[in-house]
Amino acid sequence: MTDIFIEGGHALLGGEIRETSLAIAGGEISAVDPDHSRASIGLDARGLKVLPGIVDLHGDAFERQMMPRPGVDFPIDVALVDSDRQATSNGITTVYHATTWSWEPGLRSGDNAGQLLEAIETLRPQLAADTRFHLRQETYNLDAEPAIAQWLSDGRIDLFAFNDHMESIVASAARPRKRAQMVERCGISNEEFDSLVQRVVSRADEVPASIARLAEAARNTNVRMLSHDDNSPAMREAFRAMGVNIAEFPINEETARAAAAAGDAIVFGAPNVVRGGSHTGWTKAADMIEKGLCSILASDYYYPAPLLAAFRLDVDGVLPLAQAWDLISAAPARAAGLADRGILAKGFRADIVLVDDEVPLRPRIVAVIAAGRLVHLSDASRLTHRSPGARRLQPREAALF
Structure with missing residues (x-):
């Protein structure tokens, strides 16, 4: 690994x-306030913010690389490499690919989930971001339970979420456009889709026991769990009782308050902050943050969002930047059990982002370091030196200069 010296930035410490x-x-931060600059690579950070790398617990924007248009598939390895570039160029150095395994065929099928998991495991050494697998189990996906339990036992799942979109899917019959999108995503006819939904709904009474068994399997392997779209304090309490201590996108303030009172981590989407509200018309994330009812922001469906959200919270007076950045770095690292990252301190993993924030609300990534490697550089004038004896740059790094 190359030694790097970052000089004169305004760092979050x-x-x-x-x-x-x-x-x-x-690969680690070896010194803060060092008194020398001997290193293979030097970066001039004067006038820039120097911040911990972003830890993204829930990002599914990679689905657009897999299927950019309904019914148009691209190879998963190509999609992963492109997603890695997008994530790192937006300051994300730890990425959890939120992969939905549903009872649906098509994009969110078991076949796709399995292929994506295998691709992540194969490509992980080549990817710039620390890339992890966040499995989102649709709770009505009962036939998948044995395979998921095996994945948990084998240590192949890094985060495990319980999703239940069945109510909205059934309700989509009254929303033709939404229903058409679902059918297109599945790649089947309207009649086949309706028949499939009926068969799945008919097994509703089996769902609670399946959730309990999978939660036990995750607890036994120390995999952190999330529940998605909790709609009441009672629902949050039920999941918490099973060891599910991360509330992901609670849909109302009452539920978020119950989660906060119990000490649960609470995740909202960073795009919600950037856009000024939820695209679904539900909870406004900035309001929840201001009330102390959100502890983590995730990219959700848009990789640039965490960076933009943190700086917007500062400009809007909701939180100073140091606290806003905690929502996208230290807090998600804690929730995921990653004790080696999320802050800038000696001995911590060297995941670092250099940001030019001269233009309000439009922060610009200048450089990204992931695990001690310079993986993104948008301003080569910031490169102050490379020692003659430094190792040969890898192709990914050489392309930066």
Whole structure:
């Protein structure tokens, strides 16, 4: 790994932003405020913010690379590599690909989930971001239970979420456009879709026991769990009793308050903050943050959103940048059990983002370091030196200069 020296930036340290320099060696931050600049690569960070890399617990924008148009598929390895570039160029250095395994055929089928998992495992050493597998189990997907339990036992799942979109799917009959999108995604006819939904709904009484068994399997393997779209304090309490301690996108303030009172991590979507509200018309994330009812922001369906959201929260006076950045770095790292990242401190993983925030609400990523490697550089004038004895750059790194 290349030694890197970051000179003179305004770094987020101990809850405050102050001018300092950082030294990186062996993939870790080796010194804060070092008194020398001997390194293979030097970066001039003067006038820039130096921030911990973004930890994204829930991102499914990769689906657009897999299927950019309904019925138009691209190879999963191609989609993953493209998604990796998008994530890292937006400051995301730890990415959990939120993969839905539904009872549906098509994009969210078991075949696709399995192929994506295998591709992540195969490509992981080549990807710039620390790439992990977040499995989102549709709770009516009962036939998948044995395979998911095996994946959990084998340590192949990094985060595990319970989803239940059945009510909205049934209700989509009254929303022709939404229903058409679902049918298109599945790649089947309207009649086949209706028949499939009827068969799945007929097994509703089996769902609670399946959830309980899978939650036990996840607890036994120490996999952190999330529940998606909790709609009441009672629902949140029921999941918490099974060890599901992350509330993902609670749909009303009452449920978010119950989660916060119990000490649960609460995730909302960063696009919600950037756009000024939810695209579904549900809870406004900035309001929840202001009330202390959101502890984590995720990219959801748009990789640029976490960066933009943190700076918007600061500009809008909701949270100062140091606290806003915690929502996309240190807090998600804690929730996922990643004790080696999320802050800038000696001995921590060197996941670092250099940001030019001169233009309000339009922060620009200048450089990204992931596990001690320079993986993105948009301004080569910031590169101050490379020592003659430094190792040969890898193709991905050489392309930056």
